[in-house]
């Protein structure tokens with residue numbers, strides 16, 4: 001994989017599989033993402049915003065904030081458990097949940 005190859009879909013933020021292909025690296029995980037990015041870009045240009053502006057709808061932002069809140073709660077659970085002298089096994093389980101929460105944040109939309 002090229003070092004500068006994008007790792008996340010430029011529209012939805014899902015992790016891209018390594019392309020292993022020759023030529024331009026893919027920027028989107030699927031055709032609908034490519035299409036929606038194109039439409040958003042055209043709308044942004046009509047509105048005079050820079051082409052690389054990232055615009056989220058109110059519901060997309062609310063969803064992102066919900067997932068950020070879940071991540072914080074999962075992190076706080078680890079801290080609380082550690083302060084309470086939790087066993088390694090429980091800490092390991094909580095840390096795994098934290099990782100799952102963080103994975104959910106790679107998706108933007």
Ligand SMILES: [Zn+2]
Nearest residue numbers: 009012029033
């Ligand atoms: Zn995508």
